[in-house]
Amino acid sequence: MLERFEALEETKRKRILEAAFHEFAEHGYEQASTNRIVKAAGIGKGMLFYYFENKESLYHYLIDYAIKMLDEHYLSKIDLTETDFIERLNKMAILKWKVFAEHEKLGNFMATVGLNMEEPALPQPLRSKIENMQAFFGKVMNDNIDHTKFRDDVDVQKAFDLIRWSMEGYRIELMEKFKGRKLTDIDMEPYWQDYYEYLDILKACFYKKGE
Template structure:
C-alpha cells in the first residue's frame, strides 16, 4: 500500500475523523463491493475529488481503514485491559466498562472488521492478515492470562464456565447498547445500570465460585 497523501494527515483532526467515520459506517453496513463512495463523501461533507486526492481509489481507502481499525482495537481497547486482575469475572467486568466506552467512541469498527475478515471480499496484504491474527492472540491473552482458576468450584468445568460467564456478560452488554443506540451515553447517568450489572456479577460468582 502506498503512503497516503500527506494532505490527509494535514487536515484538522475533526475533519479527518469525520471522513474516517463516514467510510467505516458505509463499509460496515454494505461491505466492500456494495459500499458507495458517493455516500461516503456525502456523509463526510467533502467533494468526491478530494476523497480520491487523499486516497488513490476505493481499495486504498479500504486498506487504510483496516490498518486504522486494527491500531484502534489494539491501543484503545485491548491495550487498556489490566491482566494483573486474577478474578475472571472481575476481569470481564473491567473489559465490559472499557468496551462500552470504546464502542461509544468508535461505533463502527467492530462491524467493519467483521465484514473484512468474515466476508473476505478482497485479498488482503499479508501484513494486515498477520496483524489480525496477532490481535486474536492478544484478545485470548487479555481474557485468560493470569486467571486464578482456584476461585472456581471444583465440580465446575472451567472451560464451560468461561463460556457461560462470557455469554451472560456479553448478552447483558449487548442489550444495554441497544437501549442506548440512539442516545449519547456521556450525558446519561449510567450508575443504576452498572449497579444492576454488578448485581448480576454477584449472582455469577455465587453460581461458579467457591
C-alpha cells in the same frame, strides 16, 4: 496521498472515517459504495480519491487505523495480572465501553473484518496485525486465570463462554438503548448497579462459595 488525509482538520477527518466505517460494516467490502460514503461525509467523490487511491486503499487504511485505536485505548490497558476471570472481563468491559461509546462504528467495522478476512485479500502486514490481535485475545481469555475459583462440577471452558457472552450481550444491549444520545446526558449509575448485580449472579452460578 494518505498524508493529505492525515493533515485534514480533525472534525472533517472524523466525519469521513465514521461514514466509511459505517458503510463497510453495513454492506461489506464488495457492496460498499463510495458514493454513499461521500454523501454521508458531505464531501465530493473526487475529494475522497484525492486522499485515497481507491476503495481498497481506503478499506486497508480503516483496518490499520482501527487496530491502532484499539491497541492504544483498549488492548494495551487490559490488566493481565488480574487472575479472577470475571473481574478481568469486568475491567475489559469498562475499557471497551468507553472506546466503543466514542467509536461505535469502528467496533462494528472490526467485527465484520474479523469475519471476512478474505474479502478482499489483505496485505500480509495487515493480516499479521489482525492475527496478532486475535492471538492476544486468546491470551487474555486463558492466561494467568485462577481456575480454582470455579466449582468442581463446572466445565470451565463452557463457563468462560457463558460469562463472556452474558457481559458482551449486556454491553451491546445498552449501546442500542443509548444510540443517538450523548452519554454525558445519561445517568449511568442505575445501569452500572444492574451490571454489578449480574456479575454477582454469574459468580454465584459458576464460582465456589466464598470466592
